[in-house]
Amino acid sequence: MRRISPPSASMTDLPRNLGLSSTVMRKLGHGAMRAARHDLVEGLAFTDEGVGPAVLVLHGGFGGIDQGAILAEAALPPDRAFRRIIVARPGYFASALAGRETPVAQADAYAALLRRLGITACLVVAISAGGPSALQFGLRHPDLCRGLVLISACAGPLPVPEAALKRLKRFKLFARLPGLAALGRWALRRNPRRAAARGISDPDLCAATLADPVAGPLLARLQRSVMTAIPQRLPGTLNDIAACQGFTLPAALPLTAPLLLLHGTADPIVPVDQARALADRLPQARFVPLTGAEHMALFSHLHPIRQTVAAFLDAL
Template identity: 35%
Template sequence: MGRDEAGAAGGQDRSGAGGGGTVRRPTEVGSTAHGPVEYRLERRGDDVLLVLHGGHMRAGLALGEDAFAAAGLSILAPSRPGYGRTPVQTGPTTEAYADAVAELCDGLGVARVAAVVGISGGGPTAVVMAARHPQLVRRLVLISAVGPLPWPGARTRAGGRVVFAPGAEAVTWAGVRLMLRAGGRPVLRRLVAGVSSAPGAAAWAGMSSADEVMLLELFGAMRSGRGFVRDLEPAPDLCGSVTQPALVVASRTDGGVPFTHAEALVAALPAADLVVSCAAGHFVWCSPDWPGIAEQIVAFVRAPFR
């Protein structure tokens, strides 16, 4: 396993901004029979959260984890195929990648995870992990997650295949960062409004200045690699095969992953509860009710296992 020195150099913990506390953190690469998997393992207590981040994210970025760290939960966050240093070949299918992550856990001495947490585009992979490896995964948590409905719309899928294609995505993100440096808060608010169905200023209602700092850091660190184009393809629906308790967190004004996905997940998973965030869009961490929701998640993953 090799440490990501670039991540280590930029890995000073500047967390604490808003609910998400995005920072760049060092990663390693583990070897599995399926191929290499980039990961970040932060050991604290015995309870481990296996965190599968969404689109444009990788293992070296921590989003929405501060409350879990404060509660003493360990975090294992692998990069999904095509993101960071996990090649597409490690997970030619979602099932194959789930098997690779299970092998990674075994190699790291993680025999059981308190929950697999699927965020946004990482939701389908989390569902497959829970369904395919019930001996490893005790519970399932889905946050602003893509569910068993078609996603995204045809226009978004077509545009995403162009602007986030390998090669083009570097130019796209360079342009985003240039606009943020030149335009500051107004540009950030336009980006936030793009993943909210709330009208006008309501799209960033409740967002604090610390949240804005966190989001500026987030957008400054995102890359799509080869992963996001893969995320645009249909994922297997194994919701009916999940036997573990599940908790689904979503906002009714999410413009990135519509709230209907949360409703479909709750309907399709055999034992799921829904927590509705008052966030003004996709970023549920940037909402006054996030600390309370995070407490519910911690209580859920630490409840006695039956």
């Protein structure tokens, strides 16, 4: 295993084209349109959309607001209304990274944003590399945190497998040579199943996920997003890798918010033992192992995840 250092200043100066301080129209499943405001507050790019209980959505590595929107759509019960605050975490797109490299600093940035928006309490939904800052948010800002939902989330020191390092090298090359990224998008359109199989290795489960009328299109959106705007995703991704490698929680863990941990038992990226060990330390935590699921559990097990999240919300 090798350690990854945070991105250099030159890497964080890569161009960002999020289209901030504007209003965009997001298409709903039934064909209607809803206004979603893109903005930049407290150095964080975000969208604020919908009405109802507030939910702070934290994407994972190689992410951005687009992937946060996919996470929210996949994990939250579709028959309920929410006010969704979807942030680009520091280092992604227009969200400043300098001074916010650590999960602690990122958690404080989320809290400052929420207070600026007049939000007094929210649910936090985080996936993968969004886990460390979500946990620090719950620890440092208990007054703002109604509950935490962590899906396939990093909750302890996370070495980087060699396979992940090779993939990272490939994406660095894509960032320098846009033509290669375009070729990758073309290959993805021609054979989406091959790309999906990298995250869902069981052939039958992969086929069923792609054929699912809800999970299939969401997974396809995620795959396309990873191959777009790569230079705007790399600084945050490099920082996430470094932060997750060194992430630890205090021996005394004064986390009081209700916690739901959903994790695939076959996750090759973030070991399921991290979720299990965290749940063992907290009496208010509920750990739900997703049998046979890998790091793409959000899609391969979308429907049981939604049902479990709905029950968790009912108990808050």
